[in-house]
Amino acid sequence: MRAAVLQETGQDKLEVLDDIEPAGFGPGKVRVRIKATGLCHSDLSAMSGVLPQPAPFVPGHEGAGEVLEVGEGVTHLGQGDRVVVCWLPACNSCPACRRGQSHLCLTGFMNAGTPNFRRTTGGSEVFGFAGTGTFAEEVVLDAPCAVPIPDDVPFEIAALIGCGVTTGLGAAFNTARVEAGSSIAVIGCGGVGISVIQGARACGAAQIVAVDPVAGRREAALRFGATEAVAPGELADAKRRITADEGFDHVFEVVGRSATARTAYETTRRGGTLCVVGAGAMDDQLQFNMFELFFDEKRILPSLYGGGDVLRSYDRAVALWRAGRIDLEGLITHRVRLGEINEAIDQMRTGEALRTSISL
Incomplete structure (x- = not known):
């Protein structure tokens, strides 16, 4: 064969x-x-x-x-x-x-x-x-x-x-448990990221911001339920406009890199949830300081196969x-x-x- x-x-x-x-x-x-x-x-x-x-x-x-x-x-x-x-x-x-x-x-x-x-x-x-x-x-x-x-x-x-669909939907339903009316950012809008967006929409999220450097993927994200789609350099502005700079309730990292995971953490509000969906390399280290982990009380939730x-x-x-x-x-x-x-x-x-x- x-x-x-x-x-x-x-x-x-x-x-x-x-x-x-x-x-x-x-x-x-x-x-x-x-x-x-x-x-x-x-x-x-x-x-x-x-x-x-x-x-x-x-x-x-x-x-x-x-x-x-x-x-x-x-x-x-x-x-x-x-x-x-x-x-x-x-x-x-x-x-x-x-x-x-x-x-x-x-x-x-x-x-x-x-x-x-x-x-x-x-x-x-x-x-x-x-x-x-x-x-x-x-x-x-x-x-x-x-x-x-x-x-x-x-x-x-x-x-x-x-x-892909099971992973993305499950990240929204099972791992992050997105609440109706919440604000969402999804970093990485390939097939899995789009499924996260569809899951967040099905959960009733009010704002869903799709973040991706590829224009075609941003356009696709809007078709699948994102309320806004921005390039990575525009995410900070979206955070200010939509959340008064507090941060999003849930941010999904669907790339699998420490740099984007760090951005996702900084874009999450205090007490919010960073959901790590992307599969990254074993030698790619993500760093936090002990004070921010304690003081901001942000939940960091990995999601394997939809959790x-x-x-x-x-x-x-x-x-x-x-x-x-x-x-x-x-x-x-x-x-x-x-x-x-x-x-x-x-x-x-x-x-x-x-x-x-x-x-x-």
Whole structure:
């Protein structure tokens, strides 16, 4: 089959190979034919080395498809079932799961270091990003990574719900718990940032300021519910005008850099919430002094995968989409085939695309 492979960490381009096969099928596994996958900035971060991932690997973790085969012991799925790929499945038995924090379950990460592809010419092993690797026509997954989806949810929409939409909506609903009438700033308006904006709007936020250096993304943010969109250099003025310089009730950092996180902290009002959504590098340090932490009493809340039960978050996203409360079709600004993957990567890097849907 075909798959897009990054041979070495730090390379800019993927190589579309046709000698890849899924590996590791057996008890407790499922083999899935990927129908659509999204290109997420986390894929680019893994390619550049910002996020740790052994190479060579098949990027992609935001996918949906059809079950081709189920292994022994798998009872919740059958051949032909439509599924969304969950890159962070819950085991439901570890301490985090028993505490009701299933999004912090590490079971899925334990399998991320096991190759789930191999090359038919030479037999060398290839990893899948985050234990998945959806930039491939087929993939073998742990059964909990394949979550059934309703028949009325298109594969392209389901793929988005698999990561970006769930992450952004959950940051607003679960982590920050945005209140009706509150003021919001969202720094970074790619696919996840736009989902934060849609979540804040659904929560009833009164002012939603979108912050991004790319004009096209600022325009998109206004279409998805932002009340104002500004370049980074204009954020301080927006803070003065909208909050009388007090700061916003909630500021979401959706970039994953210490510099923007520091800006977000300074833009948050005393007693407000800084919600860190962006995935950053392990060597990028964010500094605070002990007095400001004590005196300003700002809450700093990281949000991993939306900060709540993933399966419930999937269901909520589907319900809001069906009700017309969130726009998911509009997120897909580019649709490409697998062979056009490098073009899609360039569009993502330049900010021309909020989300790219890749058909396989």
